[in-house]
Amino acid sequence: MNTKAFFPSKIKHPTSKTAILDSFSVSNFFAELKPQHKLIQSQTWADSHIDLLALDLKPAANIVTIAAGACHALAYLSAKPAAIHCIDNNPAQLALLEIKAKALIHLPDYDAVLKFLAQPHQSDNLKRYQRHLRANLSDQASHYWQKRNLLGRPRYYAFSENLQEHGYYNSSLRALRFLLTQLGARFDKLHLAKDLAQQNQIFEQDILPALQNKYFQFLIQRRYVLNRLGFNQNQITRLKNANQEELSQILIQRLRRLLCDFSIKENHFAQQVIGQTYQIQQQQSLPLYLQKEVFSQLRQFAHRVHPHQQNLIDFLRRQNKQSIDAFVLQDHLDYLHPNEIKILWQEINRCAAPGAKVLIRSLGTQLPLPQVVFQSDETPNWQTDSLRNQSLQNKDRCALYGSLFIFEKPN
Known part of the structure; x- marks a missing residue:
């Protein structure tokens, strides 16, 4: 079954805008505009x-x-x-939507879908893309996934790596997580927690000190860092108005709830934040x-x-x-x-x-x-x-x- 009509045949693409750095200040250097077509x-x-x-x-x-x-x-x-x-x-988000939906339709079985969308380091996913998906994608989605990145590889190679690590916000989260590990955070210990009490204990002893580090506290309140994590100015204002605490303290409270109030083994959001891949052996974790x-x-x-x-x-x-x-x-x-x-x-x-x-x-x-x-x-x-x-x-x-x-x- 060919579903080329999944996308309308003609889509008007908005005119792209080029961001021009008007100074070499630190904030402008890091305040990269969110890419509209990535x-x-x-x-x-x-x-x-x-x-x-x-x-x-x-x-x-x-x-x-x-x-x-x-x-x-x-x-x-x-x-x-x-x-x-x-x-x-x-269009990039719509191309992602389409290839996920087409994977559900055209890949041979559930196991193939799980390997294509959830498991990292699956070289056979390149064959799955070529054999089952490419011919069934709309022209717009096919153009997106076939386009080569700066390394010269087509974008569909993301499915042979770790799809969950791709994306503008994901790369920013990965950089922030790396910084916290350099400051002493031990996210890996959360994998060993047997219950919520142990998750809370690990958070207090092995993660919170890095979050309270003065350097991290300074960094996480900078607007350009928050923008890279997906918060625009309206959201930053709403977050500050949530209560009278420091913005960094509000974010720490949210992170504490994410990592401590729900079982790590059944929470794929927490797993992504701490750098863990989907736990495919546990269905409730997906x-x-x-x-x-x-x-x-x-x-x-x-x-x-x-x-x-x-x-x-x-x-x-x-x-x-x-x-x-x-x-x-x-x-x-x-x-x-x-x-x-x-x-x-x-x-x-x-x-x-x-x-x-x-x-x-x-x-x-x-x-x-x-x-x-x-x-x-x-x-x-x-x-x-x-x-x-x-x-x-x-x-x-x-x-x-x-x-x-x-x-x-x-x-």
Whole structure:
């Protein structure tokens, strides 16, 4: 089955902008602009189990989500949706989404999918790409994966190395982790922990001293470092407003929760942060979309994933009234100006079917929706349950966000 139509035949690529260094200051040297046409993240930093629990998707649901690393979107296929529309301005993220979905469809079996997407150092993945995937990719995705990097190797070689180590944010995280190990952090000891009590003890004795190092404390509060880790200025502001503590202390608290509140053996987010690869022998340790129990469903419905290279507001403007059952915004609102949020929410109001849900995450602890979005007479009385929101947030194994909100449109 050839699925060339997975991508629309023509995609308008936004004009690329060249960043010009206007000085040789240290901050400008390190404040590299986020590359708009390169892979930003190779996995989604959001817990798909929590998403599905929060959204309670019914079969044949029509879903709109930010594409990100694609893990969450593919996990939603387990709910048998009618369509999952994945929105992103970055063609690299959409190329990642497509090759992951095509792997579910075209690779011979579950074992081949697991080796291609989850196991590092699999030289046979180059053959899997050539034999099963290349001919089934859209022209846009094929062009992306065939393009050579600075070392002269095609990008699809990432699948023969460690896919989870690729991406703009991932390389920054790797550099930060290396620095912490040089300062004495022993992340490797977490692998030996038998329970949460031991994880907490190892964190206190072998990781926290490096995090409290003055040099690291200074570095982690620099804006250019935070930008490299994926935090824009709006998110930095929200993070600072979370409470009155130092920004570095807030980040340490989030990291403590990630590494101490959930079993390392069952938390692939923690494993990625400490530099551990997916533990394929333990199914509960894998992202949901890579677990064997949902493989047959994902394989059956993967053709219902639809990538769209455009702005979310522009996409929604083209949708019919009351046609969408779920909106997964993740932390997208953290990046928007209040006026943009108002326009976006107007389109959500128009497109939302009765009973539709909106999932929002934020780096801060406050709802990133300005009050003005609820002041229009045309706005339905969206409902949310603060206790349930907090309960879902407490269960989220990613642990790096400060809040999670679910809004439901009344029937």
